[in-house]
Amino acid sequence: QKAIIRVIPLKMDPTGKSNLTLEGVFARVAEVMPAEGKLLQFHPLSLCNTSEDEHTVRGFITIVKLESPERDPHPCLSLANKAKLAGERGAEAILFDITDDEGAFYQLQEAMGLSHPVVLISGRDAELLMEMVNNNQEAQVKIEVKEQPKWPEYD
Amino acid sequence: MPPNVSQGCQGGCATCSDYNGCMSCKPRLFFFLERTGMKQTGVCLPSCPNGYYGIRLPEKNTCTKCKADCETCFYDSFCTKCKRSFYLHSGKCLKTCLEGFENNNHTMECTSIVH
Numbered sequence: 161q162k163a164i165i166r167v168i169p170l171k172m173d174p175t176g177k178s179n180l181t182l183e184g185v186f187a188r189v190a191e192v193m194p195a196e197g198k199l200l201q202f203h204p205l206s207l208c209n210t211s212e213d214e215h216t217v218r219g220f221i222t223i224v225k226l227e228s229p230e231r232d233p234h235p236c237l238s239l240a241n242k243a244k245l246a247g248e249r250g251a252e253a254i255l256f257d258i259t260d261d262e263g264a265f266y267q268l269q270e271a272m273g274l275s276h277p278v279v280l281i282s283g284r285d286a287e288l289l290m291e292m293v294n295n296n297q298e299a300q301v302k303i304e305v306k307e308q309p310k311w312p313e314y315d
Numbered sequence: 316m317p318p319n320v321s322q323g324c325q326g327g328c329a330t331c332s333d334y335n336g337c338m339s340c341k342p343r344l345f346f347f348l349e350r351t352g353m354k355q356t357g358v359c360l361p362s363c364p365n366g367y368y369g370i371r372l373p374e375k376n377t378c379t380k381c382k383a384d385c386e387t388c389f390y391d392s393f394c395t396k397c398k399r400s401f402y403l404h405s406g407k408c409l410k411t412c413l414e415g416f417e418n419n420n421h422t423m424e425c426t427s428i429v430h
Contacts, residue, residue, distance in 0.1 A: 200353050203356055290334050
């Protein structure tokens with residue numbers, strides 16, 4: 161199921177040009193549902209039981225840029241459990257940039273019924289979003305469920 | 316080299332990437348997750364910042380947060396300076412000092428009552 165990700169910078173520019181409309185894919189590990197919140201980046205190693213993040217306010221949308229597997233050979237948790245932990249720490253949804261870890265897609269297809277949606281992004285869409293993070297450009301994110309095209313009626 | 320891997324790692328990183336900063340540190344340095352606004356990046360430090368203490372493990376040295384009532388600590392159970400409105404007593408932070416001690420509002424420590 162596809163997701164539409166709307167990214168609206170908090171510091172509005174009158175032209176609205178810097179709004180982004182990106183596309184991702186819902187991972188089956190979690191429910192397919194809309195979500196909204198402020199964008200907040202998590203380092204992949206922060207989603208481990210041993211580490212804490214001082215961010216305690218709820219209502220944000222986490223973005224995690226996954227590294228290629230050889231750069232994190234002994235992950236502290238599976239991706240599904242990292243997504244679960246992010247939800248427990250107050251995330252309304254989790255966005256995984258899987259550009260450098262395409263295997264992540266398959267790791268997140270086993271249904272676990274996580275109550276916060278997990279959306280996978282990659283390539284150009286991910287790059288645009290990560291650039292915003294890199295520039296520390298605070299933004300509100302709206303995740304929508306992209307409607308499947310209806311079967312055309314053949315007369 | 317994939318586009319997002321920075322050409323040279325900053326500070327004491329052993330491995331790093333543009334978006335996440337350090338992923339691992341050179342020997343003896345502590346791995347710390349630094350949050351600046353919406354960004355969270357990995358950094359490698361010779362010692363942990365205030366409010367954190369260092370744990371040395373074979374595979375990684377990390378900075379871990381002191382207890383909630385403690386501002387600076389040596390390790391989890393030994394505070395060296397308490398947060399506001401707590402008094403320091405033998406490495407612990409107390410709302411009020413034990414019998415035989417008085418709340419010293421100047422040093423914010425428990426000082427023994429001399430009879």
